[in-house]
Amino acid sequence: MTIDETTHMCFACSPINPIGLKLVFADKGDTCVTRFVPGPQHQGWTGRVHGGIVTTLLDEAMAQFLYRRDETAVTAELTVRFRIPAPVGSELLVEARQTGARGRLLTLEAKACLKDGTVVAVAQGKFLRVPPDALG
Numbered sequence: 001m002t003i004d005e006t007t008h009m010c011f012a013c014s015p016i017n018p019i020g021l022k023l024v025f026a027d028k029g030d031t032c033v034t035r036f037v038p039g040p041q042h043q044g045w046t047g048r049v050h051g052g053i054v055t056t057l058l059d060e061a062m063a064q065f066l067y068r069r070d071e072t073a074v075t076a077e078l079t080v081r082f083r084i085p086a087p088v089g090s091e092l093l094v095e096a097r098q099t100g101a102r103g104r105l106l107t108l109e110a111k112a113c114l115k116d117g118t119v120v121a122v123a124q125g126k127f128l129r130v131p132p133d134a135l136g
């Protein structure tokens with residue numbers, strides 16, 4: 001893959017996208033993790049983080065799990081269960097892990113928790129391998 005890690009504009013993880021989330025990832029055991037403190041600009045209903053933002057965190061964690069392992073794959077299907085409202089201003093800890101692989105299909109799961117471990121949302125993702133040159 002030929003993505004320049006300093007100039008790409010991914011909404012979730014680019015360090016230079018002015019409206020992006022600027023997520024930074026790390027590997028922890030067999031998971032890929034990040035932290036994010038949602039602000040008032042990320043809310044839907046007053047005081048609650050927009051579900052699309054929570055979904056972005058989960059999707060990106062799974063995508064990064066694969067990217068960091070040299071898999072070139074895109075999200076083909078995503079299921080999210082929102083367990084409790086995510087409060088604006090509270091740090092979210094997000095982690096993703098792989099659960100399977102069959103042919104081009106890779107399956108992953110991710111969860112977002114509050115600092116005390118309370119699960120906010122969980123996701124199941126299906127990713128399909130694509131040729132590296134398909135992702136620029």
Ligand SMILES: CCCCCCCCCCCC(=O)SCCNC(=O)CCNC(=O)[C@H](O)C(C)(C)COP(=O)(O)OP(=O)(O)OC[C@H]1O[C@@H](n2cnc3c(N)ncnc32)[C@H](O)[C@@H]1OP(=O)(O)O
Nearest residue numbers: 003004005008010059060063067074075076077126128130
């Ligand atoms: C520097 C840091 C940057 C890091 C930057 C990190 C960026 C991370 C971004 C976050 C992740 C994203 O948002 S990714 C962006 C959002 N996702 C996308 O844009 C994907 C859009 N969709 C597509 O491009 C396409 O539909 C594909 C590639 C997913 C599949 O198309 P295709 O390659 O033509 O394959 P297709 O023939 O449809 O399917 C191949 C086989 O897979 C099966 N298949 C297809 N979908 C599914 C499915 N959901 N569940 C089960 N099986 C499926 C089919 O039945 C078929 O089986 P058989 O007949 O072979 O048996």
